Amino acid sequence: MATVGLTYFDGRGLGEIVRFTLAACGIEFTETLLQERQEYEKLLEEGKLMFHQVPLLEIDGLELVQSGAIVRYVARKGGLYGDSNEETSKIDMFYEGTRDFYKSFLYLVFQDPKEVLAAAKAKALPRYLPIFDQALKKNGTGFLVGESMSLADIGLIEVLLSVTEYFGEETLSDYPSLKAFKSMMVSQERIAAFLNGPQKKGGNTDAYVATCRRVLKLDI
CATH class of the missing domain: 1.20.1050.10 (Glutathione S-transferase Yfyf (Class Pi); Chain A, domain 2)
Structure with a gap:
């Protein structure tokens, strides 16, 4: 099975709901945690960030951005999106x-x-x-x-x-x-494993905020 990869920061933000949904569906994934502006620019150059933003989920040969679109895809895949x-x-x-x-x-x-x-x-x-x-x-x-x-x-x-x-x-x-x-x-079972596992992120920290500002050149 091809590796499922999530690219985001070492914090919750808009990435945590993706992690939650993947975990609830029993889909294992690896993470790339952005640290430097150059890493983000490389993703842009490779055409992986359609709207110039993360999270990015690489799954089933797709490069998905927009957290709402990502979690809906995962939920459909994992049977968490209704029967009608x-x-x-x-x-x-x-x-x-x-x-x-x-x-x-x-x-x-x-x-x-x-x-x-x-x-x-x-x-x-x-x-x-x-x-x-x-x-x-x-x-x-x-x-x-x-x-x-x-x-x-x-x-x-x-x-x-x-x-x-x-x-x-x-x-x-x-x-x-x-x-x-x-x-x-x-x-x-799956939620408990995620909440007690290494991929669950803690609350926002000053280091997380500084990284987001540096990588994305945020002014908030």
């Missing part, structure tokens, strides 16, 4: 909602962490936690869509792990369906 057009549409809807929620944490360290977390606590948590709690309760299977894990669930567990990391487990105390969902998801 209706289910797929619902998965997309919930997944996009998790991405809106996750944006609350995306710029931690790039911007003042206290301000980012204060905004997340004041605006994102009271907006999104009730929505996803009710969605899980309504579906009644423990998952957001259907009777098995999907890409929507991968998106939700990623952001819930950030919520409890920064605000504590008690944040979910008023949301029993979310609390049960988190417990169930982290006990899934």
Whole structure:
């Protein structure tokens, strides 16, 4: 089997959802962690970065960019994208909602962490936690869509792990369906192996931010 390769940075950012999805699908992958501007420019010269950005996933002879396109390809490949057009549409809807929620944490360290977390606590948590709690309760299977894990669930567990990391487990105390969902998801064999393995990244660090700025010439 050809090697599946992910190119990103040694941090979460937009690459962590790709790692999560690959792990949930049982797809082994190697990582290239960018450190220098020259590495990024080489990828550009080789025509691998269509929109001049990472993550880049090389899989099945494809060179995929755009994290949404990447995870959908992987989810289809791994059977995490529904059994009907209706289910797929619902998965997309919930997944996009998790991405809106996750944006609350995306710029931690790039911007003042206290301000980012204060905004997340004041605006994102009271907006999104009730929505996803009710969605899980309504579906009644423990998952957001259907009777098995999907890409929507991968998106939700990623952001819930950030919520409890920064605000504590008690944040979910008023949301029993979310609390049960988190417990169930982290006990899934493949998810548990990923969370306890070397490819799971820690929170953003100053070194990670400096590398991103250097490689991409960011001004944020």
